[in-house]
Amino acid sequence: MNSYTETEFFVGDIPYQMYVQYYQPRPDQNSVPIVLLHGAFHTGTCFVKTPDNRQGWAVYLAKLGYSTYIVDLPGHGRSGFVPDLPLMSYQRIINATVALLQQIGPAVILTHSMSGVVGWQTAKTHPQLVKAIVGIAPSxxxxxxxxxxxxxxxxxxxxxxxxxxxxxxxxxxxxxxxxPQENFENYFCSLVAESARISNELRNVEGRGLYICHPEILYDIPICVITGDQDPRHPYKVDAETAKYFGGDFIWLPEVGLPGHGHLQMLEHGNLAIADLFINWLHSKGVMRSPNLD
Structure with missing residues (x-):
């Protein structure tokens, strides 16, 4: 029997609604919830199971007693069809994320890659709703x-x-x-179409990217950036600079005994060790407490 119950719901405005999968521990520990935001071309399923059917971060967190929310960003997967997907902007995703936090209360936001921008912007506009940000190779x-x-x-x-x-x-x-290279095809089949406009905003095309301007706004929010040594688009210097800009912590996985990781830390072998890493970091910042699982 699972140590959690699973429900689902939608937040946000049609047609940019966002599907949310909620894992509620039993009994409810009333802990700060964790919201998992996937990256480009992905859906929330990347947090549920790995391509070779190992346990994903969402299930692991729920079994440990943490209230966990997994989303499919607007226009992705179970969130449904967006007529103007190529033109969908980052702001649509930010709006849906804020709507979720307004419904469930202040939470830890875990972002991956493209959704890093969503974490920074949500914290900029609604800092009272963000308890901490864990950025996995974040934009x-x-x-x-x-x-x-x-x-x-x-x-x-x-x-x-x-x-x-x-x-x-x-x-x-x-x-x-x-x-898990032997399961590449299983993984590749899970990828979905992505917004071209978001990709351009991500690359700051013609200065149309999303700026923070005053990073001190986020200084009171605990921030941790976690990066692997085999991620070609996220070298040490780039992600260390992101963490420094927000006054956050930077974890280079080889330095904590976890070498050989790339861009998809949640799917790779050793994924649960990385989950333990950010859980312990959240504890060290006083953001989370260990649930009483007795």
Whole structure:
């Protein structure tokens, strides 16, 4: 029998509603909830199970007694169809995230990759709703990025959604020593279309990225950035700078005895050791307490 109950609901405005999967521990520990936000091309399923059917972070957290919310960002997976997906902006995701926090109360936000911007912006506009941010190889704010010109090869046409290629998936997502390579096809089938506009905002095309401007706004919120040594798009210097900008902590996984991790830490072998790492960090900051599981 599971030590948690599972329910689901939607938040936000149609057609940018957001699907939420809620794991409630039994008995309810009344702990600070944890909200898991996935990255580009993914859905919340990346937090439930790994491609080779190992336990994901969401289930692990719930079994430990933490109230856990997993979302499919608007326009992704179970959140349903968005007619203008190629033009959907970051603000649509931020709005849905704020709506969720207003409904469930202040929470820890765990972001991955693209959703890093969502964490920074949500904390900027609604700091009272954010207890802490754990950024897994998070996208930096536009403040730390040069403005990309519209003629750059990094700019994506906004008349169609982005589709992640098999080649780029292997190069940037599943390249690490700890990724379950024998289950690549199972993983690749889980990827979904992505908003071209969000991808352009992420790259600060023509200065259209989302800025914080005054990072001291976030200084009172505990922030931790966690990065693996085999993530080609998130070298040490880049993510360390993101953490420093917000006055947060930076964890380089090889320095804590966890080498060989790439961009998909939640799916790789050793994923639960990384979960223990950020749980212990939350305890050390006084954000969470260990649930009484007796």
């Amino acid at each position: 930096p704010p536009a403040d730390l990025l040069p403005a990309t010109t519209k003629n750059s090869h990094e700019v994506f046409p906004e008349d169609r959604p982005r589709i992640q290629s098999r080649e780029d998936t292997k190069k940037y997502f599943t390249n690490s020593d700890t990724f």
